[in-house]
Amino acid sequence: MSLTLHYHPLSSFCWKALIALYENGTPFTPNLVNLGDAGERAALRKLWPIGKFPVLSDAARGETVPESTIIIEYLDRHYPGTTRFIPDDPDTARETRLRDRVFDLYVHLPMQKIMLDRLRPADAKDPHGVAEARAQLRTSYDMIERQVAGGGFAMGADFTLADCAALPALFYGSTVEPFGAERPQLAAYLERLKARPAVARVIAEAEPYFRMVPRET
Ligand SMILES: N[C@@H](CCC(=O)N[C@@H](CS)C(=O)NCC(=O)O)C(=O)O
Known part of the structure; x- marks a missing residue:
């Protein structure tokens, strides 16, 4: 191995x-x-x-x-397998990479900003940065809500790189800035991701450590 x-x-x-x-x-x-x-x-x-x-x-x-x-x-x-993470078609591959970037840069990083601010000492909090991160999350959520409205995964029927990026970003994102009733498609997409066996396994393996996730004080 x-x-x-x-x-x-x-x-x-x-x-x-x-x-x-x-x-x-x-x-x-x-x-x-x-x-x-x-x-x-x-x-x-x-x-x-x-x-x-x-x-x-x-x-x-x-x-x-x-x-x-x-x-x-x-x-x-x-090390390719049955699931191909980058589609062969160049334009679909570019869009897949774009969606991966969106999940990392405009969902995952703002989520981390909010989460990590909880670990800062009381006199070193960054409320302005956290407010900006929340606004970014809401903007991203609105865009993704429209993109996943057709069901399936981030790129449609196939599970790709973009979905690998989406799961952690949305899983933790939904805990720091809930999607709200106005974004049912986003919530349904997250549930579809969680039902994927590989995703369920990752979450199950993290569960024993969830007590280490920084909580809001
Ligand atoms: N852009 C990197 C981000 C990796 C990242 O931020 N990892 C975090 C854990 S989720 C980390 O290593 N944090 C430890 C540290 O910053 O000291 C990637 O996509 O792999």
Whole structure:
């Protein structure tokens, strides 16, 4: 088994990579990284100086692959399975990548901003930044609500890279900024994602760690 995923089961961006691995039953060795441990943190930084996970190591090809989107592109290219994450058609592939970017940049990151603000000391909170993040989430939700109105997944019938990005962003996003009754399509899309066996497995494996999710105070 040549692939090792350096990750944590609670980490939302790690969920993206895990969903892709589980979708195709791709064999890999999980390496759970405890960022609270200085040695494990240093080992991760040795692989990827930015110090964020997920990171995929491929001993067979001598590659270290950081960034969830790039990991999924890498798996799709070098370890393809039944689920293809990047469509063959160039225009559909471009749209898939765009939707992946939207979920990461305009849902996932604002969600993280709100979540991580909860961990800040009382005298270092960023209410303005949090308000901006909430506004961004609502704008993104409105756009995605229209995109998924036809049912299916982010790109229609096929489950793609965009859905791997969507799940963690919307799962945690819905807890910090609820979709509201005016966005039933978004809620239904999240339920369709959660019903996917690979997604259900990722969530089940994270459950023992949910008590570590920062709560609103
Ligand atoms: N753009 C990166 C983001 C990765 C990321 O933010 N990972 C978080 C966990 S969800 C992390 O490693 N946080 C630890 C830190 O920032 O120290 C990706 O898509 O992989």
